[in-house]
Amino acid sequence: MTTPPAEAPLASRLTWLIALRLVVLTVFLIVTAAVYLGGFTPGGFSSIVALVTVAAAYGVAGIYAVFLRMNRALRVIARAQLVTDQITWTALVYITGGATSGATSLYGLTCLTGAILLGLPGAIVAAASGATAYLVLCAALGLHLLGVPPDQPAGAYVTHWDELRYPLFVNLLAIMVVTLLASYLAERLRTTGGRLVQATARAEQAERLAALGRLAAGLAHEIRNPLGSIAGSIELLRTGGTLSDEDRMLCEIIQRETARLNDLVGDMLDLSRPRVxxxxxxxxxxxxxxxxxxxxxxxxxxxxxxxxxxxxxxxxxxxxxxxxxxxxxxxxxxxxxxxxxxxxxxxxxxxxxxxxxxxxxxxxxxxxxxxxxxxxxxxxxxxxxxxxxxxxxxxxxxxxxxxxxxxxxxxxxxxxxxxxxxxxxxxxxxxxxxxxxxxxxxxxxxxxxxxxxxxxxxx
Known part of the structure; x- marks a missing residue:
């Protein structure tokens, strides 16, 4: 099945996004394991969560890739991928400090990605899903529905509402600001790109018209001489006195159409040979x-x-x-x-x-x-x-x-x-x-x- 022209850029951007998100996720996992967790601990809770998260992300990416090759429901795939990314980042936020984790910056990255993919609607989907996932995580920690990872120090996590308010407010505000800025920049980029495409199309059309004009000027030169011969010959026949009324009428038609063609040739030459x-x-x-x-x-x-x-x-x-x-x-x-x-x-x-x-x-x-x-x-x-x-x-x-x-x-x-x-x-x-x-x-x-x-x- 062939990708429609309007969906072709989206398919290309989705392909790059799938590859880029896997690279980012893998690098972030390695950095988290080496720096924050001090290496993968066999059987450790945080290590298991990280590995399961990365494995699930790779599996979902494979499913998206299959649908992408089928060229079906690309916008639905894009939205689903944005939501999946925000859930993935939430799992990493949980094992790297909870509400105060530095991994919360990844929410903004997905908002930027959504703006690039789908414009303002994509940024809103990413912001809404990221804010919801982060709010659910903070609520679960504040209500003690979700405990601190057993292999993490309890002092590194904020689990009381009085302490959760500030990071919750700051991170939600950051998500909103990034969403607005990303949407604005993406729209400006899309507008500029559209104007560039239009300017390129106009330049190509002008070049085609210029080539057509040069061809028309050459043909006009070749046409004008035979037209003169035809007009002169018809005039001699018409005034010779040997033609019937019907034949003279036909000659007048030929003369009139020859004059029309001569006017057209003259216009072509005037258009192709401008002078000061x-x-x-x-x-x-x-x-x-x-x-x-x-x-x-x-x-x-x-x-x-x-x-x-x-x-x-x-x-x-x-x-x-x-x-x-x-x-x-x-x-x-x-x-x-x-x-x-x-x-x-x-x-x-x-x-x-x-x-x-x-x-x-x-x-x-x-x-x-x-x-x-x-x-x-x-x-x-x-x-x-x-x-x-x-x-x-x-x-x-x-x-x-x-x-x-x-x-x-x-x-x-x-x-x-x-x-x-x-x-x-x-x-x-x-x-x-x-x-x-x-x-x-x-x-x-x-x-x-x-x-x-x-x-x-x-x-």
């Missing part, structure tokens, strides 16, 4: 308008409308190509999340010394469980997506020092909101929407809304 932004003055409003027009002119059909609302200009300091990529990826993501007849709104406005760019769709929204991983590479909630576009957006914005927020409600759509610091001091020139615009960008705008049409075709 080359900052320059960029008109974010012009970039957003261009992307909206491009989305309307792309071969994605005409069932999703893309609208732009914003000022005549919005100067920022950024990498022009990368900012265009950010806006395009967000608009494309919104289109893919939209159904036929929906509207994707691209809005730009000034807020507290920064420009806010919002891309809002009317799709199904993002599930709550997926929001924390939304910008992770290769994570997607769509059946045909690769989870690359938003990862590219996050990397570019992080490289620029810009921030992005996500506002999504299931069934009500999603809004991505990017905050970009404005470039320098802006002259207060009111554009057609009442937003601030610099003097160099006073070119008139024909309409407040710039609309494009795009097909939803989810990737």
């Amino acid at each position: 932004p080359a900052l320059e003055d960029v008109d974010l409003a012009a970039t957003a308008r261009d992307v909206v027009v491009l989305a309307g002119q792309s071969g994605r059909g005409g069932d999703v409308e893309v609208r732009f609302e914003g000022p005549a200009s919005a100067p920022v300091s950024a990498d022009a190509a990368q900012m265009r990529q950010v806006v395009w990826n967000l608009v494309r993501n919104a289109i893919q999340a939209s159904s036929a007849g929906s509207v994707v709104a691209v809005r730009l406005w000034r807020d507290a010394g920064a420009w806010l760019l919002e891309i809002r769709d009317q799709g199904r929204g993002i599930p709550a469980g997926a929001r924390d991983r939304l910008f992770d590479a290769f994570f997607t909630t769509r059946a045909h997506g690769m989870g690359i576009g938003l990862a590219v957006v996050k990397r570019i914005l992080d490289d620029h020092g810009f921030t992005i927020e996500v506002d999504s409600r299931e069934g009500e759509g999603t809004a991505f909101r990017v905050r970009i610091p404005a470039a320098g001091q802006q002259e207060r020139v009111t554009g057609h929407t009442g937003h601030v615009a610099p003097r160099s960008h006073r070119a008139p705008v024909d309409s407040r809304w710039i609309s494009g049409r795009a097909r939803s075709g989810r990737e």
Whole structure:
């Protein structure tokens, strides 16, 4: 029978505990016999008790080992072993001085062992069984139900309640303190170990993703050239004038899917080849308008409308190509999340010394469980997506020092909101929407809304 993964560490710790306790018990017996008892006395009461105790401990350890090999009831075995240890130490306490014996420190050792094995529950089991066994021993001596070992000096034992109170109180307090400290340290160790395991798993996952990214970049290079040839050949066939309407429709499908694959390849290359932004003055409003027009002119059909609302200009300091990529990826993501007849709104406005760019769709929204991983590479909630576009957006914005927020409600759509610091001091020139615009960008705008049409075709 195979040990379940969650029980494997416990089985290992139990194996080491069985071996360690036998070593400790044997060493303690030898020291007790040589120092305290002055050697084993044949027929001596204390010697017989010590030998019987050790023999019983070895026998019980053998039984535990059998159950351990069967991988059954490991936690029950652990608790039983803790109780057995405390009873064993009580027998040694009895023959080495009773309530005032130095062997009472072994109770704390078992409490520490219980905390390591089972955490706080294990420490409590060990403390309860040890305190009970020690209390029963003291009560038996105080009530004279148990006499002093006949081969031990009577003066070495405390047998009156007035004398038993202090060692009883001190040892019970020591057991309690050791239990609390051991539980706290064991829990901290377990928490730290869990975090280390998680960090190691994340590092291994990052390494696998990095290797996958390198492989994807190599494949992207190899795929892009055939895609160009396919797109060019299909265009020649479609415009040749010799095809039927049905054949032209098939060519359009091939062109559209080829463009989708080309976008995917481009995202892969962007993700695998990050570069430092080359900052320059960029008109974010012009970039957003261009992307909206491009989305309307792309071969994605005409069932999703893309609208732009914003000022005549919005100067920022950024990498022009990368900012265009950010806006395009967000608009494309919104289109893919939209159904036929929906509207994707691209809005730009000034807020507290920064420009806010919002891309809002009317799709199904993002599930709550997926929001924390939304910008992770290769994570997607769509059946045909690769989870690359938003990862590219996050990397570019992080490289620029810009921030992005996500506002999504299931069934009500999603809004991505990017905050970009404005470039320098802006002259207060009111554009057609009442937003601030610099003097160099006073070119008139024909309409407040710039609309494009795009097909939803989810990737």
